Amino acid sequence: MQHTPVLKVYKFGGASVKDAGSVRNLGRIVREHAQESQLLIVVSAMGKTTNALEELFQLAHAGQDYSTALAALKKFHCDMARELNLDADAPPEAVPHVTFGDVSLARLFEQLGDRLATLVPGEFDRQYDQVVSFGELLATVIVARALAAQWLDCRPLLRTDHTWREGRLDWPTTERNVRAEVLPLFSQGPIVTQGFVGGTASGQTTTLGREGSDYTAAIFAYCLQAESVTIWKDVAGLLNADPKVFADPVRYPRISYQETIEMAYYGASVIHPKTIKPLAVRHIPLLVKSFVDPAAEGTRIGDGRHEPLAPAFIRxxxxxxxxxESKDLTFISEENLEVIFGVLAQVRLKINLMQNSAISFSVCTDFSAYRLEKLLDQLRSQFTIHYNTDLELYTIKNYDATSIARLTRGRRLLLEQRTRQTFQFVSQTLPAGQDALL
Structure with missing residues (x-):
């Protein structure tokens, strides 16, 4: 009896394609599984490319010279293509000939240059998406050619609304598009596509939120009813703490969808918060494995019970x-809260923690000078507003007395809150060397 290959989705983040050696390692991982699986491979922008594109966008939007930054970005990708021997005959001053139909490295850089040159005041978020999305397009063209795989533009397939920088998915349209366009391609071998990006019905590019490539992998897995999703990281699996921040992290061998959703919501960097729901709906397991040690066990996220978990530390x-604060010393009423919540939603400041007293209401959000100023403009006439920046929000999931003492020692806490399983506090950033956990 002929074996029917199972369909799997792999996601490789920026660290796994940061240089030519990393791309070759990705290729080895794929070759080990391509014979027994139909693979759809979701790839993020290479290394720190998204940061570089954000810098380019900021310079261009402010009317400043961005030519040096653009040249550096171009050189990085061209050098990568040459080191992977994708166009050995290309002269040093030319863009390597890496192409899929009418899509090529050279054409993508032309389009990026056009986008930057035609930015206009206003529409900051819409124009951001049109520029920053080039990181994934450039990466996948290089990776697909290096793997001799098929290149797929996901933007016409993943249909979103016009919520720039955090596109909301039209699930029925997306599922129809993906099944119709992607399933026939598997007979021709592995497919490489972009994370993080989608598109509107009118053909404009959107992004799904910073670090949204995990979510892209989950979207494809849901639509294709994949057997599993594997996220390849530079860590051993899903850990109880970021090893770049906390000492002695512990790996979770198995963990439930529910626990993972909560950890992602509170800011755990391993999984994008929207990733879990579409997988849980179709009971698709999510594996978190190390591209440094592909044979290692990693972590399995799925249905079912597991052993009690070590406290999770998130910063x-x-x-x-x-x-x-109400200006006339009246209570913070439901009517006041309705106004505050409405403006927070309008300027798209996400609440990470909130707390109220009789005459004040406090929220902790990700800092954005642009969004904060819009908030102040709309609410300072009605409320007295105080704010502090350059702060840290710490969360301990499944806390105990020892874990709280360990994390709060030596810190100045500006706000704290606890529930049955979760302890959170906001503190001021300590000078380097004063935090025993760092």
Whole structure:
């Protein structure tokens, strides 16, 4: 009896394609599984490309010279293509000939240059999406050619609304598009496509939120009813703490969808918060494995019970604590809260923590000077507003007395809150060397 290959989705983040050696390692992982699986491979922008594109966008939007930054970005990708021997005959001053139909490295850089040159004041978020999305397009053209795989533009397939920088998916249209366009391609071998990006019905590019490639992998897995999704990271699996921040992290061998959703919501960096729901709906397991040690066990996220979990430590940097007080010393009523919540939603400041007293209401959000100013403009006439920036939000999931003492020692806490399983606090950033956990 002929074996029918199972369909799997792999996601490789920026660290796994940061240089030519990393791309070759990705190729080895894919070759080990391509014979027994139909693979759809979701790839993020290479290394720190998204940061570089954000810098380019900021310069261009401010009317400043961005030519040096653009040249550096172009050189990085061209050098990568040459080191992977994708166009050995290309002269040093030329863009390597890496092409799929009418899509090529050279054409993508022409389009990026056009986007930057035609930015206009206003529409910051819409124009952001049109520029920053080039990171994934450039990466997948290089990776697909290096793997001799098929290149797929996901933007016409993943249909979103016009919520720039955090596109909301039209699930029925997306599922129809993906099944119709992708399933016939598997007979021709592995497919490489972009994370993080989607598109509107009118053909404009959207993005799905920072670090949204995990979510892209889950979308494809849901639509294709894949057997599993594997996210390849530079860590051993899903850990109880970021090893770049906390000492002695512990790997979870198995963990439930529910626990993972909560950890992602609170800011755990391993999984994008929207990733889990579409997988849980179709009971598709999510595997988190190390591209450094592909044979290692990793973590399996799925249905079912598991052993009691070690406390999870999560830190979110660049936080802003905003406090609203009624100007006439009246209570913070439901009517006041309705106004505050409405403006927070309008300017798209996500609440990470909130707390109220009789005459004040405080929220901790990710800091954005642009969005904070819009908030102040709309609410300062009605409320007295105080805010602090450059703060940290710490969360301990499944806390105990020892874990709380460990994390709060030596810190100045500006706000704290606990529920049955979760302890959170906002603190000021300590000078380097004063935090025993770092």
């Amino acid at each position: 979110k940097d660049n936080q802003c604590l905003i406090s609203f």
